[in-house]
Amino acid sequence: MMNAPAVPLVDYITLSSVIFFIGVAGVVVRRNPLIMLMSIELMFNAANLLFMAFSRAWLQNEGHVFAFLVITVAAAEAAIALAIVVTVFRTAKNVDVDDVAMMKG
Amino acid sequence: MITFWVLAIVMLSSAVWCVSAKKPVYSVVALLAHFAALAAMYLTLNGEFLAVMQVIVYSGGIMILFVFVIALLSSGVAPFSVGPNRMPRIGPPAIVVTLVALGGVTYALARAAVVTPAISGSGSRLGPVGEANVFGSVADFGHALFTANLLPFEVTALILMVAVIGVILLAGDKSASAPSRKQAADVRREMREAILRGGE
Numbered sequence: 001m002m003n004a005p006a007v008p009l010v011d012y013i014t015l016s017s018v019i020f021f022i023g024v025a026g027v028v029v030r031r032n033p034l035i036m037l038m039s040i041e042l043m044f045n046a047a048n049l050l051f052m053a054f055s056r057a058w059l060q061n062e063g064h065v066f067a068f069l070v071i072t073v074a075a076a077e078a079a080i081a082l083a084i085v086v087t088v089f090r091t092a093k094n095v096d097v098d099d100v101a102m103m104k105g
Numbered sequence: 106m107i108t109f110w111v112l113a114i115v116m117l118s119s120a121v122w123c124v125s126a127k128k129p130v131y132s133v134v135a136l137l138a139h140f141a142a143l144a145a146m147y148l149t150l151n152g153e154f155l156a157v158m159q160v161i162v163y164s165g166g167i168m169i170l171f172v173f174v175i176a177l178l179s180s181g182v183a184p185f186s187v188g189p190n191r192m193p194r195i196g197p198p199a200i201v202v203t204l205v206a207l208g209g210v211t212y213a214l215a216r217a218a219v220v221t222p223a224i225s226g227s228g229s230r231l232g233p234v235g236e237a238n239v240f241g242s243v244a245d246f247g248h249a250l251f252t253a254n255l256l257p258f259e260v261t262a263l264i265l266m267v268a269v270i271g272v273i274l275l276a277g278d279k280s281a282s283a284p285s286r287k288q289a290a291d292v293r294r295e296m297r298e299a300i301l302r303g304g305e
Contacts, residue, residue, distance in 0.1 A: 006106075007106055007109045010215045011109065011113075013211060013214040013215055014211055014215070015113050015116065015117070016214075017207055017210050017211040017214065018117060018207065018211075019116060019117065019120050020207075020210070021203050021204075021206060021207040021210075022117075022120045022121060022124055023120070023124070024203050024206070025124060025199065025200060025203045026123070026124035028199040028203065029124075029196055029199055029200075030124065032129060034129040034132070034171060034174065034175060035123075035124070035126070035129055035132050037171070038123055038129075038132050038133070038136050038171065039123070039124055041136065041163070041167065042120055042123065042124070042136070042139070045139070045140070045143055045163075048143075048155075049143060049146065050214070052146075052147055052150045052152050052155060053150060055150075055152070056150040056151055056152070056240075056241070059240050061240065061241065061245055061246055061249045062249065062253075062254065064152055064154070064155055064241065064246050064249065065246070065249050065250050065254045065257065065258075066257070067152070067155050068154075068155065068158065068246075068250070068261075069257055069258075069260075069261055071155075071158055071159070071162050071163070072261045072264065072265060073261075073264060074163075074167070075162055075166060075167055075265075075268075076264050076265055076267075076268035077268075078167045078170060078171075079170065079268055079269075079272050080268055080271050080272055080275070082170055082171070082174045083271070083272040083275040083276035084275060085174060085178070086174060086177065086178070086275075086276050087275050087276055089178050
């Protein structure tokens with residue numbers, strides 16, 4: 001790994017952007033709340049990959065610290081979102097996001 | 106270089122599979138493959154602590170949570186509608202908007218990257234993965250986390266506590282969480298009677 005040829009940072013950026021927008025497409029197109037949540041996790045991880053790549057490029061480990069914070073926030077978000085899914089399922093017996101629109105106004 | 110492209114292909118294909126899978130369980134499997142490849146890519150970027158955290162927190166924690174919720178919700182009934190999409194026309198415009206945004210973001214970030222050196226194996230603070238006190242080692246990461254970035258770390262603790270309280274409030278068993286006034290009165294009366302009986 002030490003003597004590996006250099007990978008341009010643009011490659012990391014492109015990979016991260018493509019994965020991020022795969023996640024965006026998943027949230028927009030899919031109607032299953034669990035798959036939408038997993039797409040959100042994909043977006044978190046794409047952002048994390050960019051944190052790690054820039055951190056490595058500049059040899060500054062603040063990127064590592066903030067990737068760690070993003071992982072924490074993602075864990076909290078997943079826990080709360082799954083609790084909401086379980087609560088909605090208990091009351092509605094159906095967790096299609098098109099049906100769960102009581103807060104639409 | 107070859108490592109990067111192999112991992113990139115694994116990550117992209119598993120991401121597409123995750124988003125397009127029919128059943129959420131397949132999405133979980135795809136996402137696990139994605140996270141494994143991502144952890145390997147963190148290792149190639151000298152982020153050894155983050156690679157381990159990725160495996161423990163994501164693959165070991167969050168994905169297991171997803172699997173539990175899927176198992177819980179799909180026992181007996183089918184909670185997810187399998188009928189046609191209620192909004193079938195959203196697909197093409199959504200994909201177009203997504204591609205345009207993808208191009209814009211990639212262009213902007215790539216312009217920012219022009220001033221940045223490429224990811225290469227040279228640098229004064231670099232050493233093999235696993236060695237102490239080089240860039241990305243646990244000692245290096247811990248020093249950065251507990252000195253300059255202590256406040257974000259404490260905020261993280263607060264976020265986790267709020268999340269735990271929120272999950273208990275949302276999904277906790279309401280009847281078991283707090284005894285009702287009547288139950289408390291019953292317990293008090295039984296205790297009083299037991300004490301009176303013991304005194305005779």
